[in-house]
Amino acid sequence: MKHKTSKEKSAGSRNRLWGGRFAAGPSAILRAINVSVGFDRTLALHDIRGSRAHARMLGRQGILPAPDVDRILAGLAAIEAQVKKNTFPFEDALEDVHMNIESRLFDAIGEAGKKLHTARSRNDQVATGFRLWTREALEHLDEKLKALQAALIAQAGQHVDTVMPGLTHFQTAQPVSFAHHLLAYVEMLGRDRDRARAARARLNECPLGAAALAGTPWPIDRRQTARELGFDAPCANSLDAVSDRDFVLDYVHAASMAMLHLSRLAEEIILWMNPQFGFVTLGDDLTTGSSIMPQKRNPDAAELVRGKAGRVFGALVQMLCLLKALPLAYAKDLQEDKEQTFMVEETLDLCLSAMTAMVGGLRVNKEAMEEAAGKGFATATDLADYLARELNLPFRDAHHVTGRIVKLAEEKGCGLPDLPLSSLRTVEPRIGPNVFEVLSPKASMSSRASLGGTAPLRVKEALAEAKRRFL
Numbered sequence: 001m002k003h004k005t006s007k008e009k010s011a012g013s014r015n016r017l018w019g020g021r022f023a024a025g026p027s028a029i030l031r032a033i034n035v036s037v038g039f040d041r042t043l044a045l046h047d048i049r050g051s052r053a054h055a056r057m058l059g060r061q062g063i064l065p066a067p068d069v070d071r072i073l074a075g076l077a078a079i080e081a082q083v084k085k086n087t088f089p090f091e092d093a094l095e096d097v098h099m100n101i102e103s104r105l106f107d108a109i110g111e112a113g114k115k116l117h118t119a120r121s122r123n124d125q126v127a128t129g130f131r132l133w134t135r136e137a138l139e140h141l142d143e144k145l146k147a148l149q150a151a152l153i154a155q156a157g158q159h160v161d162t163v164m165p166g167l168t169h170f171q172t173a174q175p176v177s178f179a180h181h182l183l184a185y186v187e188m189l190g191r192d193r194d195r196a197r198a199a200r201a202r203l204n205e206c207p208l209g210a211a212a213l214a215g216t217p218w219p220i221d222r223r224q225t226a227r228e229l230g231f232d233a234p235c236a237n238s239l240d241a242v243s244d245r246d247f248v249l250d251y252v253h254a255a256s257m258a259m260l261h262l263s264r265l266a267e268e269i270i271l272w273m274n275p276q277f278g279f280v281t282l283g284d285d286l287t288t289g290s291s292i293m294p295q296k297r298n299p300d301a302a303e304l305v306r307g308k309a310g311r312v313f314g315a316l317v318q319m320l321c322l323l324k325a326l327p328l329a330y331a332k333d334l335q336e337d338k339e340q341t342f343m344v345e346e347t348l349d350l351c352l353s354a355m356t357a358m359v360g361g362l363r364v365n366k367e368a369m370e371e372a373a374g375k376g377f378a379t380a381t382d383l384a385d386y387l388a389r390e391l392n393l394p395f396r397d398a399h400h401v402t403g404r405i406v407k408l409a410e411e412k413g414c415g416l417p418d419l420p421l422s423s424l425r426t427v428e429p430r431i432g433p434n435v436f437e438v439l440s441p442k443a444s445m446s447s448r449a450s451l452g453g454t455a456p457l458r459v460k461e462a463l464a465e466a467k468r469r470f471l
């Protein structure tokens, strides 16, 4: 077990950062439940950025003398270099990333290191560091979503005229362009990017200077630190600043929606790869074989994207539960906001890479798609539209007549375009030979030229628009 084998340098001794009123150190069990450095070390560089801005502000405000500030900045720079090189000695006994860094600073620069925490608390410190991290995560999410959109758009560009069966109720409905289908996902991802950007804009207020919960008597300048850290403004209310984790929920929600969309696309790739569909294949680099069944080519990566969606949604529920009964202001429960959120970032990053690779690597079997598009009486609606348009039948009646013709084809075991005109006329004598112009899947697809429809003409425009809007 991790907590038993970790280094326990100050185990049993009083805490250097708050040991004044404590006679003894924490028990092993308290240390075990309290420790977070194993995961919050992810925030080390963000914590250092926050500390640097805070120290500079303390100097400018005359709260700390310039030489102390210089020593603090030099110490932080050395720690930063160690973190970047992965040589910083994080210690479980020092509980979290903040106390690890502060303690190390004291070791490195002595007395001046003890002054950094003037007019600051770990509560505003962690809220600031985590906002900085989340801001980056949202920016990164936007970039990765854009890369997947680019892969979808590139694939769509090859398949404007490729016809496939569009489904409703997972039953053949009407023929659609494969590009149109892919562009539907580009729209979803576009909304995901909107969510990421909106979340970024909303979180961009700085908690630093809220101190423990009530502000501070020191003459700090919160606008300075906010500006230096790239925030639009300081958070307006100190209690809200240290206890608000809406920004985490916004992120995990945006991530969940993106993951949901990836999972739907993954599911479709899995279905299309089934030999009974045979719509697409993926190369050896993106599929796996079976240890027993030599014929198999499995879409493991897509299945794992679908499967991993669950853990991201789980994190969303976890964050909701974490916050729902927390009175103001900070409580240690809030330490539980990070581990799952880091996991969400890692998961989504990996899944976005996997989906981008799969979409780019899809080899499309146009013939199989077109053949399937001709099955299942996919152009029955076109026939009904023909009857309504050419013979002036009310659409309900046209629907009824078409139903009888479909039944006829079903009895003969053929498709609608295979019925001879004479058979069609046994149901509706006024049908003309031009009916065959509307019965092929391609004709059906091309006719749906309404705004946002699947006609190649429209899809070409949509493709150009998607490039303009998203890339």
Ligand code: ARG
Pocket: 036, 040, 096, 097, 098, 122, 123, 126, 330, 332, 334, 335, 336
């Ligand atoms: N590790 C803590 C967290 O992640 C830092 C803040 C601790 N604050 C405190 N008052 N104990 O929430």
